[in-house]
Amino acid sequence: MSRTDKPSPEAFLRAAAQEGRGRLKVFLGAAPGVGKTWEMLTEGRQRREAGVDVVVGVVETHGRRETEALVDGHEIVPRRQIHHQGHSLSEMDVDAILARRPQLVLVDELAHTNAGQEGESGNRHPKRYQDVEELLDAGIDVYSTLNIQHVESLNDVVASFTRVRVRETVPDSILEQAEIEVVDIPPDELIERLRDGKVYIPHEATRALAHFFSKSNLTALRELALRRAAQAVDAQMLEHLGAQALAGNFAVGERIVVAVNELPHAAGLVRAGKRLADALKAPWTAVHVETRRDAAFSDTERQRLADTLALASRLGASTASIPAAGVVEGLSDFALEARATQIVIGKSTRSWWFEMRHGSVVDRLVRTIGDVAVHVLPGDARTNDTGSKHADQARPSAQLAAGPSRWGKLSDYLWSLGAVLAMTAIGRLLLEAIDLGNIALLFLVPVMFAAATFSLRAGLFAGISASLAYNYVFLPPTGSLTVSNPENVVSILVLLGVAVVTSQFAARVRAQADIASSSARQNAALAGFSRQLTLAATREELMPAICAEIGRLLDVRTVLLLPSTDGPTLAAAVPPEDRLEQIERAAAQWAMENAQPAGRGSTTLTASDWLFHPLRTTRGVLGVLGLARMDARDPLRSDQTPLLMSLLDQASIAFDRMALEEENIASRQIAERDRLRAALLSSVSHDLRTPLTTIISAAQQLRNDPSATIAPELAETVEAEAQRLNRFVANLLDMARVEAGALPMKVEPTDLFDAVAGAAHDTRTALHGHEVQLDIPADVPLVRVDPVLLHHCLINLLENAGRYADPGSPIVIRCQREAQSLALSVMDHGPGIPAGQEDRIFETFTRLEGSDRVRHGTGLGLAIVKGFAQAMGLSVQAATNEEPRGACFTIHIPQALILAETKVA
Secondary structure: OOHHHOOOHHHHHHHHHHOOOOOEEEEEEOOOOOOHHHHHHHHHHHHHHOOOOEEEEEOOOOOOHHHHHHHOOOEEOOOEEEEEOOEEEEEOOHHHHHHHOOOEEEEOOOOOEOOOOOOHHHOOOOEHHHHHHHHHHOOOEEEEEEEHHHEHHHHHHHHHHHOOOOOOOEOHHHHHOOEEEEEOOOHHHHHHHHHOOOOOOHHHHHHHHHOOOOHHHHHHHHHHHHHHHHHHHHHHHHHHHHHHOOOOOOOOOOOEEEEOOOOOOHHHHHHHHHHHHHHHOOOEEEEEEEOHHHHHOOHHHHHHHHHHHHHHHHOOOEEEEEEOOOHHHHHHHHHHHOOOOEEEEEEOOOOHHHHHHHOOHHHHHHHHOOOOEEEEEEOOHHHHHHHHHHHHHHOOHHHOOHHHHHHOOHHHHHHHHHHHHHHHHHHHHOOOOOOHHHHHHHOHHHHHHHHHHOOHHHHHHHHHHHHHHHHHHOOOOOOOOOOOOHHHHHHHHHHHHHHHHHHHHHHHHHHHHHHHHHHHHHHHHHHHHHHHHHHOOOHHHHHHHHHHHHHHHHOOEEEEEEOOOOOOEEEEEEOOOOOOOHHHHHHHHHHHHHOOOEEOOOOOOOOOOOEEEEEEEOOEEEEEEEEEOOOOOOOOOHHHHHHHHHHHHHHHHHHHHHHHHHHHHHHHHHHHHHHHHHHHHHHHHHHHHHHHHHHHHHHHHHHHOOOOOOOHHHHHHHHHHHHHHHHHHHHHHHHHHHHHOOOOOOOEEEOHHHHHHHHHHHOOOOOOOOOEEEEOOOOOOOEEEOHHHHHHHHHHHHHHHHHHOOOOOOEEEEEEEOOOEEEEEEEOOOOOOOOOOOOHHHOOOOOOOOOOOOOOOOOOHHHHHHHHHHHOOOEEEEEEEOOOOEEEEEEEEEHHHEOOOOOOO
16 A cells, blocks of 8 residues: 555644634735725625624725725624823724634734734734734634735745835745635736725825836736745645545646656756756655665765755755665655656666666556656766766776675675585485475575575575586486486476575565665664754754764764854864864855855865865854864765765754744843833833923922022023933933834824924024024925924934034024935034944944044934934934034935925915
């Protein structure tokens, strides 16, 4: 029974994990406006009319009347109100839905980021898809909507052609467990909907059509959505087939298998498979079937096979090496298990004598494989001959004796001959007790012994020797090879036939046992290696463990190097190694940068005594492992390459796991630090600002009370310093909001002239003695920003200018149009900014020591300006004007945030 006749244990485990969970259905679209929410609400209404308990968790109608009409009639779970940083926000109330416990809940915009901080007003999760997972765990079905650009694995792809990087993403694992319905309309129809104002309001629709919603972008997004949905459906179909043990390849999607071997043309098969997979946009696997022939491979053939599999892996294929009794059987079972639709195999140039004895692999495969297309590529006889010639020339003299690997050792034949002679002696002793026919049966014992213990050829040698001995010693006339009785000829032929058949079976069983034993040894080595890596609790324990175990298993010296700003840094070595030569470091650097092996035994920087392999993970190369031997030999034997690749994979996974654990610990520490900082700042805001307000009020009364005994100048000083301390506390709170990414945004059309005038009025005390000159055109356009955050930016820039400007000098606020933006500048007359410090000046708590700008201040104001500006989608830069000399801080407002060329009166 083939493996496909049995249900897949992995599929059963995944199905068991889904027991009791709700079902997730995702309405996937290429872009906003294709009708995902409409389709979700329509299907939700149909389910409700069919008697299903359906509620609306959250639906964003965006003011569309058609969508609002579909919401009517549904039970809507009230949203949870969040009061955050002075703003009232609303989010889906997971607890209310769990308490209501419907059969189905409709949740719009799966990739949405929840407002407010974690833990605030019952908000447990930062992302909406995490809320959905909690509902699914509770056994509630969920319908949700998603655009293809929000899928995590496609984020970079989408950004490459739209020039827009989406910040809100959903892990691919969400789609893998969901039922997907693609909501699709042609790009021209979507563009028409945009122009009609059915997706965005008119002025936003015009900007969207010029950028993200171009026809080329929409077409590419549409293809991505269809392909991603097809991949998810194909994976779910294969999992179902595995769980139900259904036969057949179900060729709705192409799946390609490339059969490789040790011959030189195998690399050409891999490249042909890659071209076929690219043309069909299909997954592909390169597989080698291990048979008893593998034991006779030379080192060159083993290395060639390893190189072929490595080439397939570099070209994007999955690779596998499976043991089997024969190539056809192994390849057929693998193709059935992988549900392959096409197989690529090479037709080797064999002699007629070889094919008569062994048959044609290609012909047998075509007859037995069933409904799988077989691509047969001819092998180049000249390549094979040349390759064999070069292989023989490349082998050391000790390996040129192919005889021992093909014919066995001389001792095998001597032991076989000895067994025949011993059985002859025993037969002579028993000649008087048993008849001649039974003595012939005794000679089967040395034949079976030789075939089972040594090899097929040794068994055949024992059979021929037994026939000759039986004829010479026992058949009359004895002492010669002449057979007088024709009946005895039959005995000799039977003895030879039994010897051949027994040798064939015994050799096949022994070869299979050898393959199984080799596979068991490798699995045991991998299991032990994995166990050692699991015991390591820190990276400092993990790295020596990797070096020690790989060195022990492969009998080599090992080093582990990690990337750093100064190049590869030696992190661990077994035995201890304190330094590497320049050529070794160059090879390690190349392996790290190119994610490919380098050094001795590879094709790059072969002068190095060490062979370096990268530790590759999904996050890139985390380090390189170096191997070397004490003598001048290559670090690896060809048969050790597959084991090393498996060890490197496990080491990379362990490294990745350790890095994730360290990041998790760091994240928890940051979260705890942020929690403590939030508590501290909350205490500061309540416990410090209250007495400050009292002090300021008292100072103002003393300054204005003519009967007070304190001098007005002293009261004014108290008030000024209290105001400065109050501003410092306010800056601390603002900086905490910037770093936490918790800035409440309320974007609205804003008049820059009014914003500048308001900021100048609020800073009149700080700018005392300085004339504020406004150079803002009367027709400056409105911009879409948060007026409160912009007000804070301008106040900090003006206070900074007042602090560093020369006494009595004017401060200029200028607004002018640039090619793709509006530039709003605050300029003072003063020492300016030291050369090379223009970017550093925006860092938190930065005060440029040793410059003329070191005066009283906290180093927070400009950092707050940068944080607020970036939150609104603006940019800010610093420069020094030469005539007159002074600092110039400019806020750039991009074209996308400019509403019109002129203000509306």
